[in-house]
Amino acid sequence: MHDMSAPAVHGAPTSFIRKHVFSTDHKVIGKQYYALALVAAFVGMFLSWIMRIHLGWGSFAIPGLHLLSKTGAPGDVLTPEYYLQLMTMHGTIMVFFVLTTAPFAAFGNFFLPIQTGAEDMPFPHFNMMSFWVTFVGFLVLVASFFLGDGPTLGGWTQYAPLSAIGSVGGPGEGLGVVLWATSIAIFCIGQLLGSLNFITTTLDMRCKGMSLMRLPLSTWAWFITSIMGLTAFAVLLPACILLILDNVAGTSFFVASNLVINDQMLPHSGGSTLLWQHLFWFFGHPEVYIAIVPGMGIVSHVLITNMRRPMLSHRVLIYSMGSLAVLSYMVYGHHMFVSGMNPISSLAFSFPTLVITIPSTIVVLIWLGSLYGSRLRINAASLFALGFISMFISGGISGFFLAQPSIDIMLHATYFVVGHFHLVMGVAAMFGIFAGTYFWFPKMVGRMMNETLGKIHFWMSFVGAYCIFMPFHYLGIASNVRRYQAFTDDYLIPLIPVHKFITIAALFTGFAQLIFLYNLIHSRFWGAHAPNDNPWEGTSLEWSTATPPPHNNFGDKMPVVYHDPYQYSVEGASADYIMQASPENVHSPDEEK
Amino acid sequence: MAKIFAVTIVVIAIASAIPIVMHMWPMPPDISTHGHLIDEQFSDTMVEAGVSFLASQLLLAFFVWKFSTSKPSDKIKRFPGGAAGLVIAAFLLVGTECLALGVFGAKAWASVYFTPPAANALPVQVQAGQFAFYFRYPGPDGTFGPIHPDQISEANANFFGLDTTHDQASKDDIVTAEMAIPVNREIHLLMHSKDVGHSFYVPELRVQQDFVPGLDVSLHFTATKIGKYEIVCTQLCGLGHYNMKAYLEVKSQEDYDTWIKQQAALQ
Numbered sequence: 113m114h115d116m117s118a119p120a121v122h123g124a125p126t127s128f129i130r131k132h133v134f135s136t137d138h139k140v141i142g143k144q145y146y147a148l149a150l151v152a153a154f155v156g157m158f159l160s161w162i163m164r165i166h167l168g169w170g171s172f173a174i175p176g177l178h179l180l181s182k183t184g185a186p187g188d189v190l191t192p193e194y195y196l197q198l199m200t201m202h203g204t205i206m207v208f209f210v211l212t213t214a215p216f217a218a219f220g221n222f223f224l225p226i227q228t229g230a231e232d233m234p235f236p237h238f239n240m241m242s243f244w245v246t247f248v249g250f251l252v253l254v255a256s257f258f259l260g261d262g263p264t265l266g267g268w269t270q271y272a273p274l275s276a277i278g279s280v281g282g283p284g285e286g287l288g289v290v291l292w293a294t295s296i297a298i299f300c301i302g303q304l305l306g307s308l309n310f311i312t313t314t315l316d317m318r319c320k321g322m323s324l325m326r327l328p329l330s331t332w333a334w335f336i337t338s339i340m341g342l343t344a345f346a347v348l349l350p351a352c353i354l355l356i357l358d359n360v361a362g363t364s365f366f367v368a369s370n371l372v373i374n375d376q377m378l379p380h381s382g383g384s385t386l387l388w389q390h391l392f393w394f395f396g397h398p399e400v401y402i403a404i405v406p407g408m409g410i411v412s413h414v415l416i417t418n419m420r421r422p423m424l425s426h427r428v429l430i431y432s433m434g435s436l437a438v439l440s441y442m443v444y445g446h447h448m449f450v451s452g453m454n455p456i457s458s459l460a461f462s463f464p465t466l467v468i469t470i471p472s473t474i475v476v477l478i479w480l481g482s483l484y485g486s487r488l489r490i491n492a493a494s495l496f497a498l499g500f501i502s503m504f505i506s507g508g509i510s511g512f513f514l515a516q517p518s519i520d521i522m523l524h525a526t527y528f529v530v531g532h533f534h535l536v537m538g539v540a541a542m543f544g545i546f547a548g549t550y551f552w553f554p555k556m557v558g559r560m561m562n563e564t565l566g567k568i569h570f571w572m573s574f575v576g577a578y579c580i581f582m583p584f585h586y587l588g589i590a591s592n593v594r595r596y597q598a599f600t601d602d603y604l605i606p607l608i609p610v611h612k613f614i615t616i617a618a619l620f621t622g623f624a625q626l627i628f629l630y631n632l633i634h635s636r637f638w639g640a641h642a643p644n645d646n647p648w649e650g651t652s653l654e655w656s657t658a659t660p661p662p663h664n665n666f667g668d669k670m671p672v673v674y675h676d677p678y679q680y681s682v683e684g685a686s687a688d689y690i691m692q693a694s695p696e697n698v699h700s701p702d703e704e705k
Numbered sequence: 706m707a708k709i710f711a712v713t714i715v716v717i718a719i720a721s722a723i724p725i726v727m728h729m730w731p732m733p734p735d736i737s738t739h740g741h742l743i744d745e746q747f748s749d750t751m752v753e754a755g756v757s758f759l760a761s762q763l764l765l766a767f768f769v770w771k772f773s774t775s776k777p778s779d780k781i782k783r784f785p786g787g788a789a790g791l792v793i794a795a796f797l798l799v800g801t802e803c804l805a806l807g808v809f810g811a812k813a814w815a816s817v818y819f820t821p822p823a824a825n826a827l828p829v830q831v832q833a834g835q836f837a838f839y840f841r842y843p844g845p846d847g848t849f850g851p852i853h854p855d856q857i858s859e860a861n862a863n864f865f866g867l868d869t870t871h872d873q874a875s876k877d878d879i880v881t882a883e884m885a886i887p888v889n890r891e892i893h894l895l896m897h898s899k900d901v902g903h904s905f906y907v908p909e910l911r912v913q914q915d916f917v918p919g920l921d922v923s924l925h926f927t928a929t930k931i932g933k934y935e936i937v938c939t940q941l942c943g944l945g946h947y948n949m950k951a952y953l954e955v956k957s958q959e960d961y962d963t964w965i966k967q968q969a970a971l972q
Contacts (some may be wrong), residue, residue: 134875136732176959193944267941273918274901280900280945282835334789368919370865373900377855385902385918412961425788450904452917455818466803473799483768485782490707490773498769502714505761508722512754518743519750521913522732525904525939565918569708575713575851582721582930590730591908593939594949601935602837603733603908608892670927673889686775 124663128520134244134651135664141220141243143556148247149214149545152205154629155254157622164192168615170598184262195597196265198283201253203268204292207399208299209250211537214545215406216307216341216616217246220334221562222312222556226654227331227670229319231664242309245436246302253295260287267595271387272366276358277380280373293352300349303341310338319653323367325426326692328677329416330654332430334451334514336437340398340405343441348395351388356381389448392449397444403537404504408433408475411497412545415479417496419486420688422678422702424478425622432440432478435471439464449517450524458517465515468551472508474500474564487681492566496547499574500540507536510585518667528588531581545629546573553632554647559639560659569624576621583610588618595641608638629676649689657692676703707773711766716761735910736930736955740911742813750801751807753802770885784785793838817912822925829884832865833896833903835914836945838863838936842879849895850875857899879968885954887961888931894924904940907953915940 125131135141165172166189173188185196223241225232233239254398256263262282266275270292280287314327314335327335354365358380367380408429416423423429445453445461479501490492510532513519523529546569553561555647592599592607599608646655653673671693681688682700690696725729735744784791830841830849843849850872857866867875886892897907898916905924906913909932914924938949956964 168960191944192947196941196944196946213942223900234803261817265941265944271941272901277901285943371898371900371918372854375858375860383919386920424791428788436744450913451915452920452922456812459814462751462810462814463803464806466807469803470799473795474792477795478788479766480761480768480782481788481791483765483772484784487777487779487781488707488769488773493711495706498710498765501765502717502762505758505765509754509761511760512757512806513747513752514804516746516750516814518810518817519747521743521911522747524913525906534733571713575717578717578721582717585725586730589725591730591733591906593906593937595941598947600948601937601950603935606730607730645813697846 132241134642136232136240138221138225138239139661141239142218144215144243145218145221148250149218150212150373152209152250154653156202156210157625161197161619161622163195163202164615164618166597168612170263181262186512192597193265193559197472199265199595200265200267201263204613207268208296211403212303212391212542213246213586215410216334216337216402218408220310220406223654224331224334225313225317225667226657227328227652227662228313228317228640229322229653229673230269230313230317234312234317235309238305239309242305245298249295249298249302252291252298262288264288264292269392270386273371276355276366277378279360290356293355297349297352300345301347307338307341310334319671319673326676327675329412329429329573330409333406333433335403336433337405340402340437340440344395344398344402347391348576351391386451386453392443396447398440400537401440403541405433405436407500407541409542410548411500414493414497416552417480417648418489420680421482422680426482429478430473432471432474436468439468443468446515449520450472453645462515462517469511476505492563492570493547493551494542495567495570496550499570500543500547503535503540503543507532507540511590522548523588525593526588527584527594530585530594531588535581539581544601551648553635555654555659557636558642559635560642561635561639564630565627569628569631572624573621576624580614580621583614650692651679651689653692656691707769711770714762714766715925718759722759725755727752728836731779733797735911736928736931737911739928742816743911746810746813748805751828808972819950823891826891826925828893828895830895831905832899834899835901836949837941838951840881840884841865844877844879844893846874846877848874850878879972881968883952884936884952885956885960885961885964886928888955891927896922901942902940903938903942906937906939907934909934913939917965929954
C-alpha cells in the first residue's frame with residue numbers, strides 16, 4: 113500500500129496547456145478519453161445511419177453524402193465498395209475508440225485512482241502519453257477517409273490475405289489498410305501504457321485501510337480489464353506491424369504462395385492466411401470482455417448504490433469477472449469454426465466457449481439475487497444499469513448457439529452473429545457507459561444531468577435497441593449473410609422489409625442519442641449544481657471528496673478506509689449507509705475482516 | 706416508472722419470442738442427409754436458450770416491479786440460499802446444459818467433419834476468386850489435372866490454370882460456372898481459392914466452409930432433394946462480395962448424366 117507520508121505524485125499545473133491539454137492529471141485524462149469516445153461514437157453512429165439507409169433503400173440519395181467522398185457516393189448514393197469502407201470504419205471506430213475507450217480508459221482513468229485512495233497514477237506522464245497516442249491513432253484512422261482511395265473495406269477484422277496484398281485487393285486495400293493497421297498499432301501502445309498504470313495504481317497506490325477486497329467492483333473490473341488489455345493488445349500490436357510490413361515491405365507473413373489476381377501472380381510466398389486470424393482473435397475475443405467487464409463493474413457499482421444494499425456476494429462477482437478474463441483467452445477459436453482450422457480444434461474451442469456461460473450466468477444471478485429484497489431507487493443511471501442486465505442476458509444467451517460448431521455452420525457470418533455481438537458488447541457496453549455518465553456526472557463536473565431527458569433517452573434507447581437487434585437474430589436464422597451492401601439473392605429479397613424496419617428503428621434510436629448529447633452539453637454548462645459532494649448517498653471514496661475533486665483528489669487530508677465498499681442498510685448505523693472513509697464503528701456481519 | 710420498466714421487459718421478452726415460436730423467418734428447408742442433426746441441435750439449443758432467456762428476463766421484471774416500491778423503513782431481505790445457492794444452481798443447471806449441448810453438438814459436427822467421404826463419392830472441385838465460383842469435374846479418367854497458377858487467365862477462360870497440352874489428366878476435365886450434382890449421391894467437394902478468402906455457403910445444404918488461400922480444404926455431403934439453390938460467399942472478399950454467387954442444381958441421376966455430357970461437349 114502507498115506510504116501516506118509520501119508527497120503527491122506531481123504538483124498542480126499552472127499553465128492552461130498543462131492543465132487542460134497536456135495534463136498528467138488522471139481526471140483530466142479521463143475526461144479527454146470521454147470526449148474522444150463521444151466524438152468517435154457519433155461518427156460511428158452516423159456511419160451506421162448511412163449504412164442502414166442504404167440497406168433499406170439502396171437508391172436513396174442522402175443529401176451531402178458526396179462531400180464525404182465524390183467517388184464513394186456519386187449523386188449522394190453509396191457505391192458497393194464505399195458501403196464496405198464505411199462499414200469497416202464503423203466497426204473499427206466503435207470497437208476500439210468507443211467500447212474500449214469510454215468504459216475502460218475514460219471512467220477508469222477518472223475514478224480508479226480516487227476509488228483506491230491514490231493521489232494519481234504512478235506514471236502520470238505515461239498516462240498523458242496514453243491518451244495523446246490514442247488520439248493520434250484516431251486521427252490516423254479518420255485520415256484514411258481523405259487520403260488515397262479511401263478507408264480499407266476489409267471489415268474491422270481485416271482478414272488476410274485481402275488486407276495484406278495491397279491495392280490490388282480493391283479500393284482502400286493499399287494505403288487504407290496501412291493507415292488502419294498504423295492506427296490500431298498506435299492505439300495498442302496507448303492502451304498498453306494505460307493498462308500498466310491501472311495495474312500499478314491498484315496494486316501499489318491504495319490508501320491506508322484499502323485492502324484489495326475493499327476495492328469497489330468498478331475498480332476491480334478496471335483492474336481485471338487492464339490485465340486483459342496488457343496481454344491482448346501486446347499480441348495485436350505486433351500483428352499490425354506484420355500486416356504493415358506485408359503491405360509496404362514485400363514480406364509474406366499472411367500471404368500464401370501462388371495467389372492470382374487479375375490474371376497476375378502475386379509476388380508473395382510462404383505466408384499463412386490463418387495466422388492472422390489466430391493473432392487477431394487471440395486479441396479479439398478478450399477484447400469483447402475488455403468492452404463488457406468495465407460495464408459489469410460500473411453497473412454493479414451504480415446498482416448497489418441504488419439498491420441500498422451490498423451485492424449478494426462481493427467476492428463471487430470478482431471471481432466471476434476474473435474467470436471471464438481467464439476463459440476469454442481459451443475461446444477465441446469459436447470465431448474460426450468454419451475457417452479451415454482443424455475440426456478437432458473447433459471442438460476444443462467449443463467446450464470453453466460453452467463453459468464461459470457459467471461465470472456469466474453467475475454474474476447475472478448475483479445481480480438478480482441482489483435485486484431481491486432491495487430498496488431500488490429508479491433514476492436514469494439505475495434504469496440504464498437495469499437495461500444493461502436485460503441486454504446482457506439477451507445478447508449473452510445467443511452465445512449458446514454460436515459456441516457450437518455444428519450450429520455455427522448455419523449461423524456463421526450471418527446477421528445472427530451481428531445481433532449477438534451488438535447486444536452483448538455494443539448495446540450492453542453503451543448502457544454501462546450511460547449508467548456511469550448519469551451517475552458520475554455530478555462528481556466529474558459538479559453539475560447534475562437533466563433526469564427527465566435522461567429517462568427519455570433511456571426509454572427510446574432501450575426499446576429502439578431491441579427493435580434493431582432482435583430482428584438481426586431472425587434474419588440470421590433465415591441465413592441472411594452479413595457484410596452485403598445489397599440483397600440480390602433470391603432467398604434474401606423477401607427479408608428486405610425486415611431491414612427497412614431495422615433502419616427506421618436505428619434512426620429512432622440514434623435520435624435518442626442526440627437527446628443525450630444535448631443533455632450532456634447543456635448540463636455541463638448550465639445544469640443545476642450538484643447539491644452536495646454525495647448526491648446519490650454513495651459509500652466509496654469518490655463520494656468522500658470535493659466535487660469536482662481537487663488536483664490530488666483528496667486535498668490536504670488523504671483518506672483512511674475503515675469499511676467495505678458497500679455498507680448500506682447496516683443495522684445500528686446512523687444512516688442507511690456508512691462511507692468507506694467513515695470512522696463510525698458499526699460493522700455489518702458480512703464485512704471482510 | 707419501475708413498473709413501466711417491468712412491463713416493458715415482459716412485453717419485449719414475449720414479443721421477441723413470438724417470431725421464433727411462429728417460425729416467421731425460419732431456416733431454409735434442409736436438403737441434406739446430415740442437416741437434421743444440425744437442425745435438431747439448433748432446436749434443442751433454442752428450447753434451452755429460450756427458457757433461460759424468458760426466465761431471466763421475467764425474473765428481472767418481477768424483482769424490479771416488487772422491490773422498487775419498498776419504503777426506506779422496509780428491511781433489506783436476503784435472497785433465500787444466498788450467493789452459494791445461486792452459484793451451485795448456475796453450475797448445476799448451466800453446467801449440465803453446456804455438457805449436453807457440447808456432447809450432442811459434437812456428434813453433429815463429427816457427422817460433417819470426422820467421417821471420410823465414401824469411396825464412390827463424386828469429386829467436384831470448386832475454385833473461388835474475386836467474385837465468382839468455378840467448378841471442375843474430373844471427366845472419365847476420374848482424375849483432376851494439376852493447377853498451374855501462372856496459367857490462370859480469365860481472359861482466356863482458363864479459370865483453373867489447366868495445361869491441356871502437357872497434362873494428360875487435364876484433357877478431360879470439365880469446367881463450369883454452375884454446379885450440378887446428382888441427388889442422393891455423396892459429393893466430395895475440394896475447395897481451392899485462387900486469390901483471397903471466400904466461403905461456400907448453401908443454407909439448404911447445411912454447409913458453410915471458408916476457402917483458405919494456400920490451403921485446400923475438402924467437404925463431403927449428400928443432397929436429398931432435386932432443385933436449384935444459391936451458393937453464396939460469406940467471407941468478405943472485396944467490393945463485389947455481395948454479388949459473388951453461383952447456383953447449385955440438384956438433378957436426378959439421368960438429368961445429371963445428360964448435363965455432364967453437354968458440359969463435356971462444350972469444353
